[in-house]
Amino acid sequence: MKTAEIKKIQMVDLRSQYEKIKPEIDAAMQEVIDQSAFINGSQVRHFAEELREYLDCKHLVTCGNGTDGLQIAMMALGFKPGDEVIVPAFTYIAAVEALALLGLKPVFVDVDPDTFQIDATQIEEKISSKTVCILPVHLYGQCADMETIMKLAKKHQLSVLEDAAQSIGAEYVFDDGKRMQSGTIGDIGVTSFFPSKNLGCFGDGGAMMTNNPDLAERIRMIATHGQKRKYIHDAIGVNSRLDTLQASVLRIKLKYLNGYIDARNQVAANYDAAFKNHPHLQIPVRMSQSSHVFHQYTLRLKEVERESFSKYLAEKGVPTMVYYPMPVHLQEAYKFLGYKKGDFPIAEALCQEVISLPMHTEIEDDQQAYIIKSINSFFE
């Protein structure tokens, strides 16, 4: 099969997804333009309520992007400079960056070699008298070990702030049978509507979830220049808003979110079937306590030179990506924290060995067959 016969393969195909729902999206955006309520239009309120209902939490406040949401959440939780927050060593930078900006101290914990989530068995030894919070990142679309994390938080009276930017719609099942959506389990959860996220808009956007009314009020105030009443400022805040055009797009895409999650799971199941038991490819390990929404489908390479693997695939028209090539503790900007190479061996190994395959809601059967065939041919 030649690539010319199939549609160009992309890591994420936002255009094809849009084309399927174009009339609805166009009408919704046109309505906002006609109303010209670009900031705080009614669609923002409606979307917040609809997503709150979908996630089954008590309060949801929208904001400008996920990174803002993490910072606002940390401000709302009342952390003071020097306070320590436990974070995974293998993650996207956003949460660590927000901590550093607020003068808080990120304390890294290595990740589980199978699930790539923060290794909850290593958290307790990192808790000190200065620890105020555990911040799990639900990486790639599966939940961290929230059972253990919530128990530790209760025992040591710590807050829990969830980074659910990649996991919207993932459900966690506790030992007692209770089911909760990722991002609604801890004191505050944060998600992102960056275009390539599972629920993405046409620009930047984010939201913060909580079941605590006092925290909800603080979050809302901080995201609005620290004011409850216009021009009366009770706290130092920021300006972070989801704009109305983005909310209008998100209201439509939310209706399709379950379908999108199913589509991603179908793609993942096909990859799983193709590569399980492969001597050089470790397929994603599913946790029994969490559903997976496959923001990324990430393989761990075993004795394969990643560079030549990705180059080979690129030449065949199959894009791949590495999330993430360098652990946070070895980044130039975070040298001041005093970590060194070897401190988090799993995170460091994963940065060398992970590779993500094309994953989106519009992958066609022939495209996926071609991706699988191309990968297999590398090993022939």
Ligand SMILES: *Cc1c(COP(=O)(O)O)cnc(C)c1O
């Ligand atoms: C995308 C992402 C963020 C940040 O979201 P933005 O909306 O781009 O600021 C935070 N954490 C994780 C894990 C992410 O994947």
